[in-house]
Amino acid sequence: MSKVARPRATAYRTRRALVGVAAASVLIASGCGLSAPSEAEETTDEPIQIGMSLPLSGPAADRAKPGMEGYQYWADQVNANGGLLGRQVELTVLDDGFDQQTAISDYNRLISQDQVDLLLGTFSSDLNLAVAPVAERYGYVYIQPSGGADEIFARDFNYLFFAQPTTTQGLPNQFVDLIEQMPEEDRPETVALVQQDDPNTTQAAEIFGERLAELGVETVYDQTYAPDTSNFDTIANAIRQADPDVIVHGPVTSDGVSLVRSLQRVGFSPDMLYQQNAPTSPNYAQAIGEANTEGIFTSIAYSTETEFGGNPDFVAGYTEEYGYAPDEDAANSYTAGQVLQAAVEGAGNLDQAEMADWLHANTVDTIVGPLSWDAAGRPQGELLLAQFQSGELEVVAPADRSTAEPLYTKPSWQ
Incomplete structure (x- = not known):
């Protein structure tokens, strides 16, 4: 079944699991702490819930649309290949309207109210500067697809990772x-x-x-x-x-x-x-x-010309799915999904601390090339x-x- 709530936010099931869109409301979370999923929760056959907020409306909507498609295509591919830890994945997507306070509220809601299992990041330095502390406070791995201002990483967060080759x-x-x-x-x-x-x-x-x-x-x-x-x-x-x-x-x-x-x-x-x-x-x-x-x-x-991390298959499959080749925003989202998938499979469970430790200790093969990070989540490559x-x-x-x-x-x- 799809989730039903108020119209501002959208919950997506991957196309192979469910065709359709359900709405979700924006509620500001209470701010109390929430622990990561327990082992008992991880034994369920229920879909793994992955939450994110994107600027699907507002001045950055033209960038968010392919970004959403990149996330969705990654989820479709994961599900077509057996899911994560043997479970299908389901995306819950909220619209922050390119507004910092809305983005903060969205991620509080995703963690505290919706109790998603995993997070993926929003777009731009402006939004990620505001949202990364929320994920860090709750102890959730936070992989941002764009927004490389070093100010975000200067706070030495343990759960933050950037899914591009370098920061600003x-x-x-x-x-x-x-x-x-x-x-x-x-x-x-x-x-x-x-x-x-x-x-x-x-x-x-x-x-x-x-x-x-x-x-x-x-x-x-x-x-x-x-x-x-x-x-x-x-x-x-x-x-x-x-x-x-x-x-x-x-x-x-x-x-x-x-x-x-x-x-x-x-x-x-x-x-x-x-x-x-x-x-x-x-x-x-x-x-x-x-x-x-x-x-x-x-x-x-x-x-689109590189051979990294299954990129030729990504370009061909994405183009077939959407009718045009992936742009950088789509690729950045797909890369963030690849990093999250590697963290889950590397840790072997949904324990956020174990996933973060695995990413800090390993290199991930992605469509933008091999990615590795310093202690604060800065990638160590070149644009x-x-x-x-x-x-x-x-x-x-x-x-x-x-x-x-x-x-x-x-x-x-x-």
Whole structure:
């Protein structure tokens, strides 16, 4: 049977177990402690309940949709292969609307009221910064698919793990290394830093500025804007006046498209443009014009071209299921599911402390490559540097995983 409750939240059973959607209410948990499932509970044939909250509505909904699909596809595959510990899995999904307080309430509710067996994480540094302490307080393994701000991991939580190759600390590496490898006479001399007020993007901008300064690249404009900013014409005009060689932009959602449109309106096209997050959004190319994507750089955790962790099967199966190839958000969710599955199977039970200990001591083979973590849950790998070329995101660094040579100068807007 499906769960029935009020309309804001949604409880999903995997398609092979049940086709349909049931709603669930948002109730703020009492805040009292709750222990992990007992051995007696683990002997049942009932489905393993896995809870999460995602921004299925609000400004990040376009990223949450493929993220939800990645989680669902992982659960379908688990169930098709016998489940976890011989039990089917069932996802209970709440909608946080991209709001911190709602996300906190959702995870309190999932643990205290719904008494889920396992958790999976939400999206963005802003939400995970608020939610990770909830999971830690209750002693639940918390695997977040996105949101790499180091502030989240600086609290040295034991149950927190990031399902991407590195945190924000490592995000600038490949792009800065690319500039360093350019002939000195061809390197950009000036940079504009523009970023949404978010723990991930503001930290990344600071690191970009510091690393580029070491190469002699001067910051001529640095602006942090509010998350609700909708008109970027003033910022675009200020960038045009500063006339930087390269723009490093830290958007979170649709603000990536909005800044590009404003730059087009004011007639400024930099020689190099790097954007976080936005270029991997499904509607990005259409929104700015496919020809205008040419030469834009971004960092990615995932490529459909790699052979890691069953990735070819994931790409083929996901594409067949949904009618399009997985994007990074779908892949990040699927990776988080792979990590959770490895923890359960490694521990051999649903004991949260044993799962956390197993992850701290082992490497997990995933579709983004082998993942291992330090004591605070920081992964120990590197992101890929990608660039739009002929309408496709090509990997241009590191060299041993590249699918194309980089273009150093972005064409003017079309």
